[in-house]
Amino acid sequence: MKTFPIGGVHPSENKLSCSKPIEVLPLPEVVNIPLSQHIGAPAVAKVAKGDRVVTGQLIAEAGSFMSANIHSPISGTVTAVDLVANGQGLRQPMITIQREGDEWAEGIDRSTTLVKECALSSQEIIAKIKEAGIVGMGGATFPTHVKLSVPPGKKAEVLIINGVECEPYLTSDHRTMLERGEELVIGVTILMKALDVKKAVIGIENNKPDAIAHLKKIVANYKGIKVQPLMVKYPQGGEKQLIAAITGRQVPPPPALPIDVGAVVCNASTTVAVYEAVQKNKPLIERVVTVTGKGIKEPKNLLTRMGTPISVLLEAAGGLPENAGKVINGGPMMGRAMCNLDSPVTKGCSGITVMSGRDAVRQTATQCIKCAKCVAACPMGLEPYYLSKMTQKKGWEAIEAQMVTSCIECGSCQATCPAYLPLLDWIRLGKQTVMGIIRARAAAAAPKK
């Protein structure tokens, strides 16, 4: 069975909510919509305080090509466009909407009937995806229209659909594949048309045999689409790891992109969103969020409108357990602990994981014993102990030479470290600093041209 060649770890899966069907969360009373829910320039607000908006209406426009539109997830009145604290306690510009009724913008098809045929051209499909504000919903939030706009001189050969969901606890993609398989596969055909590729592979880890069987049955009726079961290994859901697992090709270090090896990767939930945007004119205003954790009474997969406060989701899953120690936006490996539970669900939020009791506390760090387990675990072939140590010593040139910018922040090194060293904490800082240095260098070089 296929998998990526270097590194990787096997964290406990804990997929507590994998058999829970997707539930629709009741409409929230108030939503906060951050203007920056994606990689790239923040969107520019098109509404002001006091404006009335309806569901699906454009409320913020992409700030540049590398940006994404944002639509109102509910109907009501804009009560503020102001700085609001996000999950990390940092204040970000957000649009606050108070709900009134449930009116929808015109032209959105809310029926569940499947629309299989798509007569649009490649350009029209990409324009529709851009209009709908779709970004990668696996967590990286890379604007999808940018991914689909293949730069001249390069050619996409294969479309890879990421149904791996290697992150422990999370099951939102799993449930989406099971319950919305038909839509997903139509979405794949649309993406294939947009990219003009003849081949698409849906990669699914072997711990989801039901999803593999379900999708295999559906794709039998379509040409060029294949379901590829993969060996279970974290971080297989990483774009580069998935490409390596499926095609055997290795994406060169940054600034190279997957398109340089002829691959385009799209998340399973994103593909369903593409189907809805192109066939049903429905912008990206809701997503499936897994609310899970060992202390959570009823782990659930909730279809949630964007901007819903995370505290509302936790209530819907039975509330925070008494011994809750950490609430993580995302899964335990790559997610970020939050310090503000009133922060909103965004386009990249695939799950809320609550860690309680001993699981929530990090073990005391001791000395590095140079066992090199982190080196063996790194899926990018880096040397985490070195990058971490050199960041502490501010050796920016040294870590730049050691490709710190290739780090995908998967946390495999830290998870495997027997000394419980906070390796990723430091590497992330080093990566940020080096990226800043590279940007500054590019900016200094630019005017000379």
Place this chain on the structure above:
Amino acid sequence: MNEVLLYTILTLCVLGVLAAVILYFVAQKFRVEEDPRIDEVEKMLPGANCGGCGFAGCRAMADALVKNDDISSLFCPVGGSNTMNAVATYLGKAAAEKEPQVATVRCGGTCEKRPRTNEYDGAKSCAVASSLYAGETGCAFGCVGFGDCEAACAFDALHIDPATGLPVVDPDKCTACGACVKACPKHIIELRKKWPKNRAVYVSCVSKDKGAVVMKACKAGCIGCGKCAKVCAFGAITVENNLAYIDPQKCKLCRKCVNECPTGAIKLVGMEPLPKEPKAPATPAAPKPAPAAEAPAAKPETPKAAAE
């Protein structure tokens, strides 16, 4: 037997002399001419190699001082004007005049005034913590308290006070090299003018949040009310982005703003604050000596007037 010893010693001696001669000529040939003044200037500099001047160390600074004709842009913050004047006199150049400065920590969010809202569990470093999130309190601008500044200080002048969780600068040890200013990811530390007797008046807050948000997070924060700016007679205080700033160049330490500040965000160091509300009779007492003379025992403020 003796011959062997003799020849060995002789051969080695000859080889040694030969090598010495070769080395002498090589050294002559490849000699690097270096200005002897660089050594002299380096001796005058403090030798801390702190990098406060912008050079890699004192040697590099000495090199620059000797080689540049105009040294007005170079300054050793550790040695201060004394050192720079000595160097300038030695080199026959004009040194830059700079008033002494001291690192000032602009955050008053002690554990008591700024309650914790969460607990940080990652690598104990201000840079790491602040790259991840706002911090352990409700204030996203305040001191993180893991002591990156303390670690950066080469002069043992800065320590985290365990009682308040904030760094405290020892102004006598601080050389204003600026290492802590660079180390602080929240940009809290500023180099400010050093007054005699370490006196200072400054806004001990860098929060750009709106007043209501600051109040909720911290009892000692600047809420941007602007009262201090109104009372300042020297135009030294500006309020921008909900934050007051006292320009150390314009401030005359009159202390009027200190009493005006509703949250106590303006810190006063090395001086007594002005009396809270100057009593109305206290001022007219001086210009009116006559009635005071009539009743000298009536008011405690009058002995001066009575003496006249």
